[in-house]
Amino acid sequence: MQVLTTIATFREARRKLGGSLGLVPTMGYLHEGHLSLVRRARAENDATAVWVFVNPTQFGPHEDFERYPRNEARDTALLEQEGVDMLFFPGLEEIYPRGFSTYVDVEGVTERLEGEFRPGHFRGVATVVAKFFNIMEPTRAYFGQKDAQQVVVIQKMVRDLNMDVEIVVCPTVREPDGLALSSRNVYLNPLERQAALVLYRSLCLAQARWAAGQRDARALRQEMTDLIKAEPLAHIDYVSIAHPETLEELSRIGETGLVSLAVRIGKTRLIDNVVLGKEIPIWLFMR
Numbered sequence: 001m002q003v004l005t006t007i008a009t010f011r012e013a014r015r016k017l018g019g020s021l022g023l024v025p026t027m028g029y030l031h032e033g034h035l036s037l038v039r040r041a042r043a044e045n046d047a048t049a050v051w052v053f054v055n056p057t058q059f060g061p062h063e064d065f066e067r068y069p070r071n072e073a074r075d076t077a078l079l080e081q082e083g084v085d086m087l088f089f090p091g092l093e094e095i096y097p098r099g100f101s102t103y104v105d106v107e108g109v110t111e112r113l114e115g116e117f118r119p120g121h122f123r124g125v126a127t128v129v130a131k132f133f134n135i136m137e138p139t140r141a142y143f144g145q146k147d148a149q150q151v152v153v154i155q156k157m158v159r160d161l162n163m164d165v166e167i168v169v170c171p172t173v174r175e176p177d178g179l180a181l182s183s184r185n186v187y188l189n190p191l192e193r194q195a196a197l198v199l200y201r202s203l204c205l206a207q208a209r210w211a212a213g214q215r216d217a218r219a220l221r222q223e224m225t226d227l228i229k230a231e232p233l234a235h236i237d238y239v240s241i242a243h244p245e246t247l248e249e250l251s252r253i254g255e256t257g258l259v260s261l262a263v264r265i266g267k268t269r270l271i272d273n274v275v276l277g278k279e280i281p282i283w284l285f286m287r
Contacts, residue, residue, distance in 0.1 A: 001080045003087045007135050010088050014137055017085070019046030023138035023165075025129065028052040029069040030078050033173040033181040037142040038082045040170055045139060049086040050079055051132055053095060057103075057124030069186055088136065095131060103127045106153050106160070109247050113260060114149050114271070117237050122153050129154055130161070138165050146172040146180050148260055148273045152247060172272070174200070180272045187268040195233040196265045199272045202227050202239070206259045210276045217241040217250040217257065228263060237262035237269070244275055 004010045014021070022041030026034050034050075041048045052075055059065035072089065079087050103123050109115075110122035133141070143151050155167050173181050178200035179193075188196055202224040214220055224239050242249050244258040253276060260273035 001076075001084050001087055003076060003089060005089050005091065006094055007090070010086070010135060013086055014049075017047050020139035021045055021137065022048045023132070023136055023141045024048070024050045025132060025141060025143070026050060026052055027054045027068065027183065028075050029071055029183040029186075030075050031173075031181045031183060033144055033146070035078065035082055036173050037144060037170055038079065038084060040168065041140065041142050042083060044168075047085040048083070049088060049136055049138065050084050051088040051090075051136070053088075053090055053128070053132075055095075055124055055128045056092065057096070057127060058121050059124070060118055060120065063118070064184075069183055088132075095128065104130045104157060104161075106157050109149070109152050109156055112247055112249075113238060113240055113242070114262065117262065122150070125150055126153060126157050130157065130163075133163055133165055140166040140168050142168045142170055144172060145169055145275075146182070146272060148244075148258055148275075149247060152245065178204070180270075182270065184268055184270065188265060192233055192266045192268065195231050196263075196268075196270055198228050198231040198234050199261060199263055199270055202261065203259060203272060203274045206241075207274055207276065210253065210257075215253045217253050220253070220259075224259075224261070228261075233265050235264040237264065 002013055004013060022045035024037045024041050038048060038050065054068050054070065056065055076087060104126040105123055106126050115122055151169050158165060158167055177197060179196055205227055206220055206224055209220055221239050221241055225236060228234050228236055239261045240249060241253060241257050241259050244256055250257055256275060256277035258273060258275055262269060262271045
């Protein structure tokens with residue numbers, strides 16, 4: 001595996017590589033969810049690249065950029081074991097050099113849900129993803145369904161800017177008890193870890209009610225909210241049932257709907273989602 005830290009060396013390696021390239025974007029501190037994306041990318045491409053970069057422009061002023069978990073040596077070892085061809089591990093100045101002042105704004109789908117609670121977040125996401133697409137020239141890029149709004153934003157950016165990359169969305173990977181894998185799960189103490197299962201339980205409730213014929217989105221949101229509020233350590237940012245492409249809130253659920261939520265467990269903010277009416281499994285056991 002080549003470990004590359006500059007744009008120039010990565011571009012040189014990419015030119016020599018040829019063929020299709022599957023890209024897995026990450027902020028590091030890898031878990032089984034990331035590795036499942038790597039395996040999918042390896043299966044579908046001639047070569048696989050991973051970027052590890054904790055992107056400061058997608059963090060707000062009071063968020064966890066400084067304490068976000070990092071372990072470069074562990075990440076490198078895991079990716080080497082998975083047979084990744086290229087690991088791009090750039091420093092901050094390589095991506096945002098002195099004088100950097102150009103950003104990508106995706107309008108509409110960034111203004112609600114995460115965009116409402118994390119102003120500027122998707123500006124940072126879209127900018128860094130656009131930069132990496134330009135640097136790395138992937139054939140396909142692999143993202144997890146857990147970050148559903150991020151996927152919608154990136155898909156729109158790719159369409160609107162005619163980027164030559166296919167976005168592949170992979171199912172959420174979960175712990176055996178249902179908690180969606182996240183690098184931020186390490187923040188949870190044992191009591192908080194148990195309390196965090198309320199996110200999964202509320203999504204299961206939504207699936208069960210929908211399967212039984214419930215189509216009133218307002219009533220379903222209220223049921224989910226009541227369930228979460230019964231957990232003393234949980235504090236809701238939002239519970240949403242929205243159109244899966246526009247992210248506009250639904251009053252009545254048609255053939256499909258994106259059920260998503262953001263909940264703070266203690267000081268840790270967690271997100272999760274399911275898509276109603278599609279063959280996307282909510283329960284994936286770890287390997």
